[in-house]
Amino acid sequence: MKFTKTLLATTALTMVAGVAGADDHMASEMTIVSWGGAYSKSQLKAYHEPYSAKTGVNIINDDSSAEAVAKLRAMNEAGNVTWDVVDVVAADAIRLCDEGLAMEIDADTQLADAPDGTKASEDFGDLLVSDCFIPQIVYSTTFGYRTDLVGDTAPTDICAVFDTDAYPGKRSLEKRPINNMEWALLCDGVAKDEVYDVLATEEGQDKALAKLDTIKDSVIWWSAGADTPQLLADGEVIMGSTYNGRLFSVIEEQKQPVAMLWDAQVFDLDGWIIPAGLSDERKARALDYIMFATDTQRLADQSKYIAYGPARLSSAPLVDKHEELGIAMAPHMPTDPENAKNTFLYNYEFWADYRDDIDAKFQAWLAK
Amino acid sequence: MAALTPIFRKPFWLVALVVGLFGGFIGLFVGTANGSGPLGVLIGAALLIVLAWFYIYVLKDERAGRGITFAGLGIAGFAAAGMPGLVLGAIFGAIGGWMIYWMYEGRYRAYVPPYLTPGQVLWHFAFRVICGAIFVFLITPILVVLPLSFNAQDFFTFTPEMLRFDPEGYSLKHYRDFFSNNEWQRSFKNSLIIAPIATIISVSLGTLAAIGLSQSHVPGRRAIMAILISPMIVPLIISATGMFFFYSQIGNWMESTLGLDKNLVGYIKVVLAHAVLGIPFVIITVTATLVGFDRSLTRAAANMGADPVTTFFRVQMPLILPGVISGGLFAFITSFDEVVVVLFVGSASQKTLPWQMFTGLREQISPTILAVATILVCISIALLTTLEMLRRRSERLRGMSPG
Numbered sequence: 001m002k003f004t005k006t007l008l009a010t011t012a013l014t015m016v017a018g019v020a021g022a023d024d025h026m027a028s029e030m031t032i033v034s035w036g037g038a039y040s041k042s043q044l045k046a047y048h049e050p051y052s053a054k055t056g057v058n059i060i061n062d063d064s065s066a067e068a069v070a071k072l073r074a075m076n077e078a079g080n081v082t083w084d085v086v087d088v089v090a091a092d093a094i095r096l097c098d099e100g101l102a103m104e105i106d107a108d109t110q111l112a113d114a115p116d117g118t119k120a121s122e123d124f125g126d127l128l129v130s131d132c133f134i135p136q137i138v139y140s141t142t143f144g145y146r147t148d149l150v151g152d153t154a155p156t157d158i159c160a161v162f163d164t165d166a167y168p169g170k171r172s173l174e175k176r177p178i179n180n181m182e183w184a185l186l187c188d189g190v191a192k193d194e195v196y197d198v199l200a201t202e203e204g205q206d207k208a209l210a211k212l213d214t215i216k217d218s219v220i221w222w223s224a225g226a227d228t229p230q231l232l233a234d235g236e237v238i239m240g241s242t243y244n245g246r247l248f249s250v251i252e253e254q255k256q257p258v259a260m261l262w263d264a265q266v267f268d269l270d271g272w273i274i275p276a277g278l279s280d281e282r283k284a285r286a287l288d289y290i291m292f293a294t295d296t297q298r299l300a301d302q303s304k305y306i307a308y309g310p311a312r313l314s315s316a317p318l319v320d321k322h323e324e325l326g327i328a329m330a331p332h333m334p335t336d337p338e339n340a341k342n343t344f345l346y347n348y349e350f351w352a353d354y355r356d357d358i359d360a361k362f363q364a365w366l367a368k
Numbered sequence: 369m370a371a372l373t374p375i376f377r378k379p380f381w382l383v384a385l386v387v388g389l390f391g392g393f394i395g396l397f398v399g400t401a402n403g404s405g406p407l408g409v410l411i412g413a414a415l416l417i418v419l420a421w422f423y424i425y426v427l428k429d430e431r432a433g434r435g436i437t438f439a440g441l442g443i444a445g446f447a448a449a450g451m452p453g454l455v456l457g458a459i460f461g462a463i464g465g466w467m468i469y470w471m472y473e474g475r476y477r478a479y480v481p482p483y484l485t486p487g488q489v490l491w492h493f494a495f496r497v498i499c500g501a502i503f504v505f506l507i508t509p510i511l512v513v514l515p516l517s518f519n520a521q522d523f524f525t526f527t528p529e530m531l532r533f534d535p536e537g538y539s540l541k542h543y544r545d546f547f548s549n550n551e552w553q554r555s556f557k558n559s560l561i562i563a564p565i566a567t568i569i570s571v572s573l574g575t576l577a578a579i580g581l582s583q584s585h586v587p588g589r590r591a592i593m594a595i596l597i598s599p600m601i602v603p604l605i606i607s608a609t610g611m612f613f614f615y616s617q618i619g620n621w622m623e624s625t626l627g628l629d630k631n632l633v634g635y636i637k638v639v640l641a642h643a644v645l646g647i648p649f650v651i652i653t654v655t656a657t658l659v660g661f662d663r664s665l666t667r668a669a670a671n672m673g674a675d676p677v678t679t680f681f682r683v684q685m686p687l688i689l690p691g692v693i694s695g696g697l698f699a700f701i702t703s704f705d706e707v708v709v710v711l712f713v714g715s716a717s718q719k720t721l722p723w724q725m726f727t728g729l730r731e732q733i734s735p736t737i738l739a740v741a742t743i744l745v746c747i748s749i750a751l752l753t754t755l756e757m758l759r760r761r762s763e764r765l766r767g768m769s770p771g
């Protein structure tokens with residue numbers, strides 16, 4: 001008898017504690033979805049902590065951006081959207097906006113102006129690729145190589161990736177066609193401004209896959225951004241593609257013998273969306289957060305913690321030193337003129353139209 | 369006695385075969401680590417066979433032979449790979465040297481009955497090797513993460529400093545990260561809230577269901593049983609998808625009609641989902657113990673005027689307690705380890721430890737996960753040891769011999 005009484009009492013107590021604990025922050029809590037790792041940490045330092053200090057709102061992190069599209073669809077169908085602000089790449093934002101799962105945001109009225117009074121729409125400029133999307137950073141997908149494993153001549157050209165004679169060893173590439181197909185065509189002699197025209201044709205796609213075929217045996221395919229840094233640190237690959245911020249962390253924070261190969265880096269955008277269908281109270285809070293987190297100073301602050309370029313023009317002069325390492329961050333930005341000598345522009349419209357076809361082809365080729 | 373034990377020297381080919389197999393097996397690992405597995409097998413096998421030939425036909429002194437193998441391979445290992453080479457080489461040398469004489473002098477026959485045929489002796493040792501291999505494959509993956517969790521770097525890699533046993537290569541920073549990082553602490557706390565409550569619900573409901581279903585007069589009890597244990601059989605991802613939509617509706621209703629707080633509703637949803645997953649384990653273990661339960665005891669209790677509730681707590685419960693406890697342990701572990709359902713049903717405020725480990729592994733391969741794994745392994749060992757000691761204590765008190 002005593003046993004059951006104790007059990008019941010404990011259960012009741014835990015429940016009450018749960019309610020009491022929940023009560024005092026229920027009015028001011030929001031869930032922000034992002035990518036996790038060093039990236040979430042930079043947002044925590046640059047946006048969440050100052051915002052919480054200013055407003056008292058408690059921010060909960062959910063590292064689910066990788067499956068944001070699928071989860072938002074399911075939440076919308078179930079009528080139970082638990083996210084307030086979601087960090088996604090531009091391509092996902094465009095899809096979510098088209099499906100009506102993200103709310104439209106008017107840059108000029110709902111975002112902060114630059115300090116000199118420039119309107120937000122002008123400050124972000126071309127980077128506002130969708131009506132629902134507020135860009136936050138410019139990142140690039142590029143290559144890092146092991147300085148001690150590539151021989152005497154360090155690679156300076158993207159085509160080193162396809163040159164297994166000069167650079168024998170494994171390389172890691174992302175397990176999807178995007179970027180890989182473009183790089184393959186560039187190194188197969190296609191001019192930079194014709195890449196997407198060629199890739200739109202059947203022959204062009206076969207040509208790219210044929211080029212990838214020449215290195216297929218020495219490729220390790222990755223699917224998470226953390227894979228290539230781990231493979232490079234292990235020395236399992238001699239070079240590999242990943243996001244430039246991850247490589248910065250491997251080189252400067254972890255002090256691994258790795259260097260950047262910036263040639264033909266592919267720029268992409270990452271930013272915020274607000275899910276459609278929030279209650280008015282939550283929507284107002286989410287908009288207030290976005291207005292705060294995307295102002296000129298906050299975007300510049302983020303670059304103190306991670307090597308991604310701020311999306312606002314007016315933030316660029318404010319980019320400062322790394323908070324812990326104390327090194328100047330500007331030379332590590334993908335947008336730095338020294339790094340951006342030869343860049344490649346990711347074409348959203350092309351991939352929106354061709355993604356499904358080329359994905360299927362690529363997967364079939366992978367399985368061969 | 370030893371002088372009286374007859375020594376039957378074995379033919380050289382048998383010694384060569386066995387030590388060659390052992391050398392080849394070890395050579396496979398060393399060779400693979402250095403680039404060529406087959407070459408390692410050849411060198412390892414040849415090395416031990418040559419040594420065996422040398423000791424048997426030339427040296428003829430056991431003590432010297434074993435000493436040479438032990439020291440020689442240790443030094444060779446040190447020359448090739450420093451400290452770790454020394455340790456591994458010396459171990460390999462010690463076992464190899466012992467094995468040569470163990471085979472040659474026929475000592476392997478010493479502890480088996482003398483009437484066994486060679487085939488039976490072979491099986492006797494093959495059986496032990498297989499059992500040993502099973503233990504190795506079960507335990508090594510767990511042991512490998514222990515040293516890696518003390519890595520001074522943020523990668524899942526044995527760094528050269530670690531292999532040299534240089535203190536610089538080791539650090540407690542991943543443990544510090546676990547104890548100071550909000551995300552890890554919050555998910556740990558959530559796991560500690562969700563798993564016990566889910567366990568209590570599963571144990572109460574599962575035990576009642578098992579007792580009810582063991583009564584022969586319950587109609588359709590096989591069908592009911594099948595439905596109750598279905599969460600264990602249906603693929604988890606399918607129950608999880610179903611639960612997501614089901615609990616979303618219930619959650620919305622609780623929030624809008626009952627006016628409950630969003631967070632509390634989140635916890636209720638996850639706890640209920642985990643309780644459902646735990647119930648089948650409790651039913652199965654309790655049903656199994658009920659088979660050995662003597663029904664005449666309940667009738668005797670009723671005869672003496674005890675009502676059914678008193679009978680349950682005073683007579684039946686103590687006797688089936690082992691089944692209830694092991695069912696509860698399974699239910700607890702199910703909830704504590706569960707990642708699929710909580711990913712679907714929970715929201716970020718209910719993030720549990722497995723969820724945090726899952727995203728941590730996918731987004732940043734950080735050894736903090738290994739530190740957490742090490743802590744969890746230690747907690748599990750402590751928990752099981754305590755339970756086992758309590759069990760022995762209660763058996764001792766009841767006057768049974770532990771066993």
